[in-house]
Amino acid sequence: MARKKPSRRGGHPRRPPRPRPPAELPPLPDPRALERSLQELVGDGGNPALARAQECMYRAFAEADPRRREGLAREALALCADCADAYVLLAEQTPRRKEALALYEQGVAAGERALGEQTFRDEAGRFWGLLHTRPYMRARLGLAHSLWTAGRREEAVGHARELLRLNPGDNQGIRYTLAGWLLALDRDDELAGLLEQYPDEATAAWAYDRALLAFRRHGDTPEARRLLQEALQSNQHVPAYLLGQKFPPAEHPPFYTRGDDSEALVYVGTALPGWRATPGAVAWLRQAVTRKKDAPRRAGRSAS
Numbered sequence: 001m002a003r004k005k006p007s008r009r010g011g012h013p014r015r016p017p018r019p020r021p022p023a024e025l026p027p028l029p030d031p032r033a034l035e036r037s038l039q040e041l042v043g044d045g046g047n048p049a050l051a052r053a054q055e056c057m058y059r060a061f062a063e064a065d066p067r068r069r070e071g072l073a074r075e076a077l078a079l080c081a082d083c084a085d086a087y088v089l090l091a092e093q094t095p096r097r098k099e100a101l102a103l104y105e106q107g108v109a110a111g112e113r114a115l116g117e118q119t120f121r122d123e124a125g126r127f128w129g130l131l132h133t134r135p136y137m138r139a140r141l142g143l144a145h146s147l148w149t150a151g152r153r154e155e156a157v158g159h160a161r162e163l164l165r166l167n168p169g170d171n172q173g174i175r176y177t178l179a180g181w182l183l184a185l186d187r188d189d190e191l192a193g194l195l196e197q198y199p200d201e202a203t204a205a206w207a208y209d210r211a212l213l214a215f216r217r218h219g220d221t222p223e224a225r226r227l228l229q230e231a232l233q234s235n236q237h238v239p240a241y242l243l244g245q246k247f248p249p250a251e252h253p254p255f256y257t258r259g260d261d262s263e264a265l266v267y268v269g270t271a272l273p274g275w276r277a278t279p280g281a282v283a284w285l286r287q288a289v290t291r292k293k294d295a296p297r298r299a300g301r302s303a304s
Helices: 031-042 047-064 068-081 084-093 099-123 131-149 152-165 174-184 187-199 203-218 222-234 238-242 261-277 281-303
Strands: none
Touching: 031 047, 031 131, 031 187, 031 203, 047 084, 068 084, 068 174, 084 131, 099 174, 099 222, 131 152, 131 174, 174 187, 174 203, 174 261, 187 203, 203 222, 203 261, 203 281, 222 238, 222 281, 238 281, 261 281
């Protein structure tokens, strides 16, 4: 006897439709291209050749085709050899590290020529607020990273510190990278000074760095454990990377959200060597994570 099909009204409900895979988001525009509208407001700054070259670079930053981007950068340099952003883009395009480092060095030199000594004397402390300083700041940031990768670490730290002197507001986020570098170099006193320079910082990077610094200085003290608990609350995704339970992807996210996995990836990108180089730090973190996971079970047993 054939089985009777369940009715739609009183039988089994329909299966919910399978969720569609999320549509791939279009790539985010290069934020440097958005400066074009600001440039139109402030004018050419008295150097028409550099202004034409920079306009060429805004077009390059908005261009998706890598070959076209490179072509526009070279066109910008033909218009003005002091266009720092052109060297920055060419450095980003090349796969050769030595070539990238040399291009960033040329970009920094070009930026220094374009800005002049008086700008460095008069405007230190508010560089990023001046649109015409940003290409130089971008070149110097790229140079700092390239120097660190090349093993020229003292030079890299020096450039990072100078970026913060010129722009204490740190729109480029170099303070997070510098903190990781200082950890790797065992320069705890300098790291403490950097953390104190931004006392209201609420990122996971600052929370985990404060905890690690306390452990490095005094060991597993109540204060160090308190700071580590605050760090765990600020971002629960960080420990998995520090403990080797998850591995970062080849490319870091272009932006991050507080408390999200993306923030954890940005942090471990520079802080992981410092954690691993600190004797006992990874085991200390593992114990704290285990205690945090076991706390609900212990609370349930005591309640019963």
